[in-house]
Amino acid sequence: MLFKTVLVILLYVSGVLGQNGWRVTYTPETICGLKGSSVDMRCSYLYPKSHTVQKTFWFIHQNPIPELDDLSLDPEYSDRVEYLGNKKNNCTFRINQLRESDREAYHFRFLTNREDSRYTGRPGLTLEVTALRVIMYPDTVTEGQSVTLTCSTTCTLTGLPAFTWYRDRSPLSFTTQTHQLTASSEDGGRYSCAVKGYGHLPSPAVALTVNYPPQGTTVSFSGEIVEGSSVTLTCSSDANPPVNRYTWLKGNRTVSSATGGPEASYTIKHITRQDSGEYYCEAGNWIGTHRSPPKLLDVQYSPKNTSVSVSPSGEIVEGISVTLTCSSDANPPVQNYTWFKEKRAVSSRRKSGLNHTITNILSQESGQYYCEVQNQVGTQNSTTETINVQYPPKNTSVSVSPSGEIVEGSSVTLTCSSDANPPVQNYTWFKKNETGVWQAGSGQSLTLSNFRSWNSGHYYCVSENKHGPQNSTALLATVQGGQIVAVAAAVGVGAIVALVFLGVVWVSRRRKSTNVTVHTEGDREGNKGPIYSNVSGTPMSHTETLCTDRGNGEVPLYSSVQPSNTHNQVELLYSTVCCPQSEDEVQYASVQFLPSGAGPRPPASTVTEDCVLYSTVRKHQT
Structure with a gap:
């Protein structure tokens, strides 16, 4: 028994020294493994060719009976170790889920088919186990300062692996074990590191504070x-x-x-x-x-300061085009405009900046206009804007007072009525009988005192404002059976002012010019004296004649009649005075009214029938 023990020791010693062909090689002899990871202990072995390997195992402690130290039988290792070698020459061994307690010297042992032939590789393989931790310096910085990050280990990991860095669990781009950065506000956070491929085994996180x-x-x-x-x-x-x-x-x-x-x-x-x-x-x-x-x-508000403007801004005369514009301060802008005339809607459109246009405006379209504006916040009405449409006299008529039976010699008053805007400024009365047309007076009323038969005739008035004149229908006033009878009758003077003068004209049979002045009542403004002047005869200078030479050397005379008080007049009177039919009379013909400023008197052939009046002035008998 003692001999066998000595033999085993000798074989063990000779094995370590590689004697007689026995040898175990660990590559490397010291390794550093990451806690929680797996580590391979690379190993190879040799033995004499005359032997056959029967058993292999790894152990960490030497017992009197070494076979009992097989790590695959140890409860601390049995579920974490794998033998990756064989029974020929490879003795590599793996430990999974490394623990810090796994720091040990590990040995490989094998037994052959020869009695008491076994061999253990000495001094074995040293295993170091390390955990990761982040070393940060400094851990609090102000933006712009430098920070050094190190993924620290207690030993140098075998194989010099790459590292993965995380900030707040999000991977970063650098892979070195040590990294330096210039801190910015985005760099603040919790940093950790891991061995590449072992991201599930990171170090504890360390906070970097960046101010x-x-x-x-x-x-x-x-x-x-x-x-x-x-x-x-x-x-x-x-x-x-x-x-x-x-x-x-x-x-x-x-x-x-x-x-x-x-x-x-x-x-x-x-x-x-x-x-x-x-x-x-x-x-x-x-x-x-x-x-x-x-x-x-942007504060939204309902319409404010809504107003209406009118174009043109001056006088509005019947027949022109008038545009009303509605303006308002609103946010958002006005979406809907509605136009009203005296509370009656006249126009509504959904658009911004609405204009309401009245073409060819009529007098009945006078009135107060306003607009209603609306946006999505509210509505508002504008102030009213008055449109006053001006127009020349209309519906001019004559009434008589008293209206019942009137005895000859009584007083009769004729009144002229007319619709006009602005109101009528001038009323002129005319009388037409068998001797011609006479200006009978001025003013709205004409009073005929002590009415006699020679007062009979057609009476009518001409009303006038600054936009023009209008004739009334004629009123026939006559004496029948001792009573005054008034009957309305038409006068063929159209819409032209039939302002014809009548006076006493002395005509000489000799060829010379004649000056005539016709007197009438004072005008409406109280001006006494002649209304018409500059009645002058001139020899006829063109070939168109209205009457012929009487054979006694007398030729027709033409007269140009110009009103002397022209500041309220809008028309010129031209009349042609023909030669007398007898010694006792002069005939006036071709009486035509033309606009003031008109050209020369038109030829007699162009005088229309509507504007011709005839009257005869008899010579005074001496």
Whole structure:
């Protein structure tokens, strides 16, 4: 028994020394494994060719009976170890789920078919087990300073593996065991590292604190931004340490200050359109300040200051085109306009900047106009705008008073009525009988005192304002059976003012010019004296004649009649005086009214029947 023991020891010793062909080689002899990972203990062995390997195993302690130390039988290892070798020359061994307690010297042993032939590789393979941890220096910095990160181990991991770095569990781009960075606000966070391929075995995380001034400052609104409501403005900013002061500005004017955390609020109660504008928030901490971009506060409100304008802005005369324009201050802009004339809708359109146009305006379209405007917030009516359509006289007529039976010699009053805007300025009365047309007076009423048969005739009035004149229908006043009879009758003078004068004209049979002055009653403004003047005869100078030479050397005379009081007149009178049919009379013919400023008297052939009156003036008998 003692001999066998000595033999085993000798074989063991000779094996270590590689004597007689026995040898175990560990590559490397020391390895560093990562806690929780797997490690392969690479191993090879040799023995004499005359032997056959019967058993192989790894152990960590030498017992009197070494076979009992087989790690595959040890409860601490049995479910974590694998023999990757064979019974020829490969003795590689793997340990999974490394523990820090696995730090040991590991040995390989094999037995052959020869009695008491066994061999153990000495001094064995040393296994180191390390955990990872992050070393950060410094761990608190101000933006712009440098930070060094190291993924630290207690031993050098076998194989010099690459590393994976994480910030807040998100992988980073660098893979070295040590990394240096220039800190920015984005670099703050919790850092950890892991061996590449073992991302599930990271180190504990270490926090890096980066101090920086406020950044990303923004302004937001809450609430309906409508005039009268309450609106809250909120300022948000990212800073480390957190913002401890806020300043609110509208434009460049400070409107409020607040202190507090990452947000600050500014509330405007009963907001008005004057509160519209660009708002800023300025956030600060002990490192610095930052101002937000401008935020436009656009306060919506219902229409205000609604008004109507009229074009043209001066006098509005019947027949022209008139445009009414509605303007209003509203946000959002007016969406609907409705036009009213004295509370009656006349036009409605859905468009902005509405104009209401009346073409060829009539007198009945005078009145008060206003517009109603509406947006999505509310409505408003404008003030009223009065349109006063002016027009020349219309519906001119004559009435008589008294209206019953009137005895000859009584007083009769004729009254002229007319619709005009502006009101009639001038009334002129005319009488037409068998001797011609006479101007009978002026003023709205014409009184005939002590009416006699020679007062009989057709009476009519001409009413006139600055836009033109109009004739009334004629009223026939005559004496029948001792009573005055008044009957309406038409006069063929059309719409032209039949202003014909009559006077005593002395005509000489000798060829010479004649001057005639006709007197009548004072005009409406009280001017006494002649209304018409410059009645002068001139020899006929063209070949068209209205009467022929009487054979006694007398030739026709032409007279040009011009009213002397022209400031209220709108027409010129031209008359042609023909030669007398006898010694006792002169005939007037071709009496035509032309607009003032007209050219020379038209030829007799162009005188229309409507504008010709005839009258005869008999020579006074001496």
